[in-house]
Structure formats: structure tokens, C-alpha cells
Amino acid sequence: MHVLVLGGTTEARRLAESLAGALPAGARVTSSLAGRVASPKLPPGEVRVGGFGGADGLAEWLRTHRVDALIDATHPFAGTISFHAASAAAAAHVPLLALRRPGWVPVDGDRWHPVGTLDEAAAALPALGRRVFLTTGRMGLAAFAGLDSLWFLMRSVDAPDGPHPARMEVLLDRGPFTLDGERELIHRHRLDVLVTKDSGGDATAPKLAAAREAGIPVVVVRRPPVPEGVPVVGTPELAVDWLAGLRR
Known part of the structure; x- marks a missing residue:
């Protein structure tokens, strides 16, 4: 199994750490970073830095590298990459999940x-x-x-x-x-x-x-919406569960 994680967030790094011990022998995790931060904290596993060349480029990367599952764990405001991921996953017939930390909620006293x-x-x-x-x-x-x-x-x-x-x-x-x-x-x-x-x-x-x-x-x-039809989870643990469900 080859999992591609579109990362750059704390949740993406935690997911890569969890998958390092959760996937069966021979499985691979590749984390993709946009390269906008000069000295990012690198996750375990394989890491690639830079863009894919739009939705078509990402779809080709998924096919060429035989990706079995795609997890979009980018920043909630990354925006464009999430829609590219949805298009690419559909074109390459790869299951896609969005990992998004829950948004903030105002409490008494907030203005x-x-x-x-x-x-x-x-x-x-x-x-x-x-x-x-x-x-x-x-x-x-x-x-x-x-x-x-x-x-x-x-x-x-x-x-x-x-x-x-x-x-x-x-x-x-x-x-x-x-x-x-x-x-x-x-x-x-x-x-x-x-x-x-x-x-x-x-x-x-x-x-x-x-x-x-x-x-x-x-x-x-306000954060932009996740592309329509893409399942969403709020924690890396739930993303691991989703992957486990694909393997059954």
C-alpha cells in the first residue's frame, strides 16, 4: 500500500508518525510539502517538496507512483490544492480523505x-x-x-x-x-x-x-469549504481508521 499525504500541518505530521507504526510491512507513506516554509518540521517516511503542476500533474503522480490512498491534510486555508486533490483523485480513481482540524468556536466574552x-x-x-x-x-x-x-x-x-x-x-x-x-x-x-x-x-x-x-x-x-463529496475527519486517529477500512 502506498499512501500520499498532502501535508505541512501538525495533523499531517502526526498522521505520518501514526502510519509509520500502523501500516503493514512493505507499505509506504509519502508526505508532500508545498515548500513555502524555509525550514519545515519534516515528518517520518518519504518526503517530497514542491507542487505537482495542478490537478493533472497530481493525477499523473498518483498513477506513476501507484498511490492507493490520498489524504489531504493541508492547512484549512490552503484552498487550491484541496480542489486539485479532489479532481486528481477522481481522475486516477484513488480514494481521497480530507483531514481538517476542527475550527474555533466563540465563547462568552468574545467579540x-x-x-x-x-x-x-x-x-x-x-x-x-x-x-x-x-x-x-x-x-x-x-x-x-x-x-x-x-x-x-x-x-x-x-x-x-x-x-x-x-x-x-x-x-x-x-x-x-x-x-x-x-x-x-x-x-x-x-x-x-x-x-x-x-x-x-x-x-x-x-x-x-x-x-x-x-x-x-x-x-x-472563515475557512473555505472542503470540495463537495470528499469525506472529512477531524483527527489523525480517524484518518488511520479510514485507511484501515480501505484495507479490509
């Missing part, structure tokens, strides 16, 4: 402002605050480039490039983050609004609790 896109997030900001904690990653900063009256603390794993806000400080850091650390950032930089994608998971969730405690609004970009 969330859900939006559909980064452009909508940028449009909402001037009415909400002046000092922005921007945690949507280095991609898509152009959406905020015209907000010259606002100041941004932009946190990401790698340094940004391309258009970005004129008044911006960059903080290079990688989660998991702590509640105390997020509190200190909000206090030290006098941040009065947070912008985040609904990435889900525990690694970056402390910023939501810190914002709640500080009483500041949170602009939350």
Missing part, C-alpha cells in the same frame, strides 16, 4: 467579527481599532497595504515579501504560543484588534483567549 476574505477583514479594521495584531501569515498582506492610518504587528514563520502595510513591525515566530506570551504582546504593543484565520487547533488558540481577556475585537476569516 468576533466573522468575514469571508482577507479583503473583507481589511475593510472592517478601520472601524475596530488602530493597532492591529495580524496573524494571517505572510501571504495575502497586499489586502492590508492601503491601510496607512493603522499600525500592524505581523507575526509569521518566515519574513514577508511583496506589498504590505506601510506601518508594520514583523515578528518571526512559530507556534505553539502561550497565553502569557500573547497577553504580553497585546500589552507591550498596545494592540486593540486581532485579525486571524479560523485555522483551528491548540497551537495558536491562546491569542483568542488573550484578546477575550483584553476585551479587544477579533476579525475572524
Whole structure:
């Protein structure tokens, strides 16, 4: 059996670790990383880095490498690759599963402002605050480039490039983050609004609790849908169960 995991997330890495001991002798796991992070944490097993050349290229890779199961464990906001995976899996007749960590849910005290896109997030900001904690990653900063009256603390794993806000400080850091650390950032930089994608998971969730405690609004970009018809599970353990069902 050959399993291809479209990865780059904590869940994908945990899945590769689980499969290393769960698959029968002779089975293979290949993790595919997009290559957008300079120094990714590599999962066990075979690893490939880079794109496939669209849905057609991925379908050809599935056929050429005799892949028996495809698991899309990419970031909830990876978007395009998930639809390429659905098209490629259908063309190559390979079973496909989406592994998505559950999204965040607001609790009492949260001041969330859900939006559909980064452009909508940028449009909402001037009415909400002046000092922005921007945690949507280095991609898509152009959406905020015209907000010259606002100041941004932009946190990401790698340094940004391309258009970005004129008044911006960059903080290079990688989660998991702590509640105390997020509190200190909000206090030290006098941040009065947070912008985040609904990435889900525990690694970056402390910023939501810190914002709640500080009483500041949170602009939350909703995650895109999984392609229609693709089964979805929320944990690596359930993905392992799905694979076991294919082998029966």
C-alpha cells in the first residue's frame, strides 16, 4: 500500500508518525510539502517538496507512483490544492480523505467579527481599532497595504515579501504560543484588534483567549469549504481508521 499525504500541518505530521507504526510491512507513506516554509518540521517516511503542476500533474503522480490512498491534510486555508486533490483523485480513481482540524468556536466574552476574505477583514479594521495584531501569515498582506492610518504587528514563520502595510513591525515566530506570551504582546504593543484565520487547533488558540481577556475585537476569516463529496475527519486517529477500512 502506498499512501500520499498532502501535508505541512501538525495533523499531517502526526498522521505520518501514526502510519509509520500502523501500516503493514512493505507499505509506504509519502508526505508532500508545498515548500513555502524555509525550514519545515519534516515528518517520518518519504518526503517530497514542491507542487505537482495542478490537478493533472497530481493525477499523473498518483498513477506513476501507484498511490492507493490520498489524504489531504493541508492547512484549512490552503484552498487550491484541496480542489486539485479532489479532481486528481477522481481522475486516477484513488480514494481521497480530507483531514481538517476542527475550527474555533466563540465563547462568552468574545467579540468576533466573522468575514469571508482577507479583503473583507481589511475593510472592517478601520472601524475596530488602530493597532492591529495580524496573524494571517505572510501571504495575502497586499489586502492590508492601503491601510496607512493603522499600525500592524505581523507575526509569521518566515519574513514577508511583496506589498504590505506601510506601518508594520514583523515578528518571526512559530507556534505553539502561550497565553502569557500573547497577553504580553497585546500589552507591550498596545494592540486593540486581532485579525486571524479560523485555522483551528491548540497551537495558536491562546491569542483568542488573550484578546477575550483584553476585551479587544477579533476579525475572524472563515475557512473555505472542503470540495463537495470528499469525506472529512477531524483527527489523525480517524484518518488511520479510514485507511484501515480501505484495507479490509
